[in-house]
Amino acid sequence: MDQISQASPLPLLRFLSANLTDHEASLQWRQVMAPLFHVERSRYSTNLPRGELSVFVVGEIMVNRCTFNGQHLWRDRALIDATPDHLVLQYYRSGGFRGVIAGRPVCITRGQVTVADLTQEIDAYAASSDTIGLSIPRPLLEGIDPASLSLQLDGAGNHVLGTYMAALPRRLALLTESDIPAITIEIKSVLARVFNAPPAAGGHDAPPANDLLGQALTLIEARLGMVDLSPSRLSGWLGISRATLYRMFAPMGGIMRYVQERRLNAVRDALSDPLDRRSIAQIAAAHGFSSPAVLSRGFRETYAMAPRDWRRERTAFELARQKPSPDKIHELWRELGQPL
Secondary structure (H helix, E strand, C coil): HHHHHCEECEEEEEECCCCCHHHHEEEEEHHHHCCCCCEEEEHHHHHHHEEEEEEECEEEEEEEEEEEEEEEECCCCHHHHHHCCCCEEEEEEECCCEEEEEEEEEEEEECEEEEEEEECCEEECCEEEEEEEEEEEHHHCCCCCHHCCECCHHHHHHHHHHHHHHHHHHHHHHCCCCHHHHHHHHHHHHHHHHHHHCCCCHHHHHHCCHHHHHHHHHHHHCCCCCCCCCCCHHHHHHHHHHHHHHHHHHHHHHHHHCCCCHHHHHHHHHHHHHCCCCCCCHHHHHHCCCCCHCCCCCCCHHHHHCCHHHHHHHHHHHHHHHCCHHHHHHHHHHHHCCCC
8 A cells, every 4th residue: 555655647738828928929829739739720710720638657658638629630641750669649529620631521519539640641621520440550559450440430339439538637647657557458448449459249339348346436437427327227227236236336335426536526627627727517517416506515515625626726727837838758769669
């Protein structure tokens, strides 16, 4: 236990622009994106391009949460030659883009995962978006041929990978550097299953083939937004009796207590994220609370503070602690794919 408590958290780098003018924010954003994309104002928008970014460094893998307004992004041969050989997966929580990748037209909308091989030319017009990205060096993609992948996933593969990526930043916030080998293996395993294995017979609602408790936890995490998430529904999805489900969660204080704790933890993390600009009502609805008042009551009981006050304090702390630093992000990209 002492070793776990003393382990360093995963490296986290944020680029925030809330305190910058539009011109400064746009200039800094272009510099942040320079290793990957040329960025300019979109012909569909009068606003200067800008965005914000949080990056977890998981060994040679980068996991990012990114928000940005409408803008034009493209990669030419000069950028391709200067970029580490990576595959980039991007899950669109909102927004999307329309453009051309490697000469093929592609249109990505909310809820979809796009697959970009950084050896390819890209020309895209993005809408205002909220995304979660996964950047992986090609040597880690054992058994996966990026050249054979579609530009976007459909059906079961999109559901499994999108659900996994959506929860990944929240999980990484709880991990330490000692967890890097295990989470790296897990990420590689998920990608191998999505890209190489045939769809599960049960369709997109079928849980991954782990242990029974693991399946239950995965289902709960993916369905926290369901107001009517219940023991009956969970036991039906898992194909077990409610009595068995109750026994599984008895050490955690019961199934619905666990669900409530996960919902409140997820809300706390959303309110602590300076990139999450949803209203309290939107966050409540997204995590299965019937109203903001119900969320507020449970949040106060658990964290001794109103949700709005928690957000204000955490946002002020992050803005004071994190300064925009394109150079640090450039340094990360230079190191990716190099021997550890």
